[in-house]
């Protein structure tokens with residue numbers, strides 16, 4: 188029997204292995220370094236392409252296209268979309284529309300990559316199934332109106348191929364294998380850890396309705412995206428490190444660009460918001476409660492299922508009438524347990540719903556008093 192996850196995967200959420208071959212092949216191509224050799228120039232290119240493209244993903248795909256946390260010109264918007272495109276993580280519109288869904292439905296049935304459906308699922312399984320191949324233009328209407336962005340999303344192979352060929356001219360075949368392929372694979376997994384690890388590793392500062400966490404380690408290799416709990420708490424912010432000690436180079440470079448008016452209107456959280464909803468100060472952590480509850484019921488239900496199954500098998504093996512009767516009785520008890528668990532689950536769901544409504548109301552109240 189498979190391990191029970193708090194959220195079950197739908198039948199259409201299965202990895203499509205044949206369609207996933209290219210992605211695995213690119214992992215394999217990294218081994219060609221044995222043939223091409225590893226040069227210092229190629230290693231330097233690998234580092235530049237890793238951190239450079241990470242910036243385009245975090246500042247462009249994430250903080251601009253997904254969250255509109257700052258403004259820029261149409262020309263620089265195109266540069267952001269093209270730069271992010273070189274990371275081979277599909278087009279800006281695809282990326283941002285799925286990411287907006289992640290925030291809208293964090294850690295629920297409709298979250299595209301919740302670790303509550305399993306760690307590997309959240310890391311890369313969700314990309315390798317057919318369900319999320321497309322994207323919803325309605326969830327990204329604000330950028331879908333630009334034909335150049337639609338073009339880049341439709342022909343998402345153009346930016347990575349351009350960069351791959353350029354890598355050859357910069358550093359030869361080692362440049363392609365070490366410079367381009369190594370950094371592309373590292374960049375994939377670096378980015379994916381924000382979806383997988385950043386929801387299981389680290390600390391929670393703010394009570395949010397999801398399982399997001401803050402991790403300095405993840406921030407180190409993702410250009411500051413490791414402050415993921417901060418981010419879920421205040422997603423409109425152009426900076427994810429809320430305090431000076433929270434390393435956020437994505438924001439530092441954005442700030443630098445704003446001095447030259449290349450980007451403008453960088454949104455940051457108001458000081459008073461930073462002090463609210465602290466878990467440490469006793470705010471009820473709805474997100475973690477929901478996650479633990481989901482795990483507990485999933486474990487209980489798979490346990491009950493297997494217990495009933497085992498007893499059924501016992502009953503079949505023994506033809507003795509008394510034994511059969513006892514088995515039937517046990518089964519009845521198990522069904523009863525199942526029913527009461529369902530009822531309990533339903534009442535907790537209702538309670539959670541009202542808790543969320545209450546939280547929403549008090550948030551609205553707070554913003555009203557702030558406006559006055």
Ligand SMILES: [Zn+2]
Nearest residue numbers: 253286418422
């Ligand atoms: Zn986000």
Ligand SMILES: [Zn+2]
Nearest residue numbers: 382399415419
């Ligand atoms: Zn998240």
